[in-house]
Amino acid sequence: MNRRIRSAAVLAAVATAAAVALTASPAGAVSPDVVISQVYGGGGNSGATYTNDFIELYNRGTAAVDLAGWSAQYAAATGTSYQVTALSGSIAPGAHFLVQEAAGAGGTTPLPTPDVTGSIPMAAGSGKARVVSPAGAVWDFVGYGTANEFEGSGAAPALSNTTAALRAADGATDTDDNAADFTAGAPNPRSSGGTPPPPPPSRWSSHSSSTRTSTGTPSGWATAASPTQRSVSRPTEITTARGWTPERPSECSWT
Numbered sequence: 001m002n003r004r005i006r007s008a009a010v011l012a013a014v015a016t017a018a019a020v021a022l023t024a025s026p027a028g029a030v031s032p033d034v035v036i037s038q039v040y041g042g043g044g045n046s047g048a049t050y051t052n053d054f055i056e057l058y059n060r061g062t063a064a065v066d067l068a069g070w071s072a073q074y075a076a077a078t079g080t081s082y083q084v085t086a087l088s089g090s091i092a093p094g095a096h097f098l099v100q101e102a103a104g105a106g107g108t109t110p111l112p113t114p115d116v117t118g119s120i121p122m123a124a125g126s127g128k129a130r131v132v133s134p135a136g137a138v139w140d141f142v143g144y145g146t147a148n149e150f151e152g153s154g155a156a157p158a159l160s161n162t163t164a165a166l167r168a169a170d171g172a173t174d175t176d177d178n179a180a181d182f183t184a185g186a187p188n189p190r191s192s193g194g195t196p197p198p199p200p201p202s203r204w205s206s207h208s209s210s211t212r213t214s215t216g217t218p219s220g221w222a223t224a225a226s227p228t229q230r231s232v233s234r235p236t237e238i239t240t241a242r243g244w245t246p247e248r249p250s251e252c253s254w255t
Contacts, residue, residue, distance in 0.1 A: 030174045033061030034070075035140045037096060037171025039129050040187045041122030042161035043111075044104015049162070051107035053122040054114070054189050055085075055129050057097040058171030064092045069134030072099045072118070077126035077147045085118030091192060096171065098191035112191045124161050142178055152177025157184040164188070 037058035042048045055072045059065055067089055073082040091097040100114035102121040122129075126145025133139050143150030144165045145158035156165040156178040164187035167173060173181055 030176055031060070031140050033059050033063070033065050033093075034067075034091065034131060035060055035167065035171060035174050036072075036129055036131055036142045037167045038164050038188065038190075039122075039127075039142055039144060039156075039159075040164035040189070041127055041159065042124035042163070042187075043102070043122075044107045045124055045161040046106055047161045048104065048107045049109050050111055050187055050189065051109065052103045052111050053101040053120070054111055054187075055099040055101065055122075055131075056171075056189060057091060057099065057131060058167070059091040059093050059095055059097070060172045060174065062093050064090050066090045067097070070139075071132045072116075073130050073132055074101070074120045074122050075128045076123060077128065077143075077145060079128070082128075082130070083120045085116060085120060087116050089115055089192070091115075095192050096190035098189055111189045113193060115192050125158050126155075140174075142182065144178070144182070150178045152179060152181075154179035156182035159184055162186065 035058055036055060038054070038056035040050070040055075041053045043050045043052040043054065055074070057072070067087040070087040072085045072087060075082045085099055085101065087097075087099070089097075098112060098114045098116075100111050100117045102119050123145075126147055128141070128143045128147045128149055130141040131139045141149070141151055142156055142165060144156035147155045150156070152175070154177075157163075159165055163184040165182045166185050166188065167181050168183070175181055
């Protein structure tokens with residue numbers, strides 16, 4: 001299924017509309033399955049956490065999609081030449097698919113194990129990414145920052161070394177409008193294996209005591225029968241499951 005891409009040149013002058021239309025992708029409806037769910041070009045740059053750029057895909061359909069012959073592609077914000085990473089494998093319904101791209105000199109955390117590895121150096125702030133089917137159809141397209149092409153009313157937000165373009169609803173929302181479908185936020189790369197990146201180290205170490213009593217109810221916990229006191233057994237497991245320890249240990253009494 002082809003995608004509808006609105007070029008800034010088309011919006012700028014009616015006189016050039018016909019010429020631009022000849023080079024843009026033909027109009028099409030909302031993707032029934034594979035979409036770009038996340039774009040990040042700040043990998044390995046100054047201040048970045050992750051070492052690599054990436055393009056993340058999502059299957060919003062109800063059946064697995066064989067990605068043999070498909071490709072993820074990237075171009076500069078006003079570029080006309082796309083660099084290509086060939087895809088392989090398949091993407092299950094409701095699953096993500098991680099395409100790792102070039103690494104920078106910085107960053108501290110590698111991406112989760114990618115489904116496919118490429119070597120495209122992507123720009124952090126502005127650019128264009130697309131996924132192309134075996135038949136050559138542009139299946140989904142994302143222009144971000146000052147990109148001169150995008151879907152719908154405008155480009156996705158400008159990004160940075162610490163922000164990615166994230167599609168709403170974990171990738172499930174597609175209205176053919178980059179400005180409406182994407183927001184800028186902390187990068188959250190997800191592969192088909194579903195293994196998240198390691199969490200940042202906690203400010204507090206785990207406690208080994210078998211039982212503790214905490215006065216008050218920490219934010220996010222279900223209210224106990226006695227809202228002013230809650231006994232918690234085996235806090236080591238809670239720390240592991242929730243990734244949380246009290247920020248004020250002095251407010252907890254230990255038994």
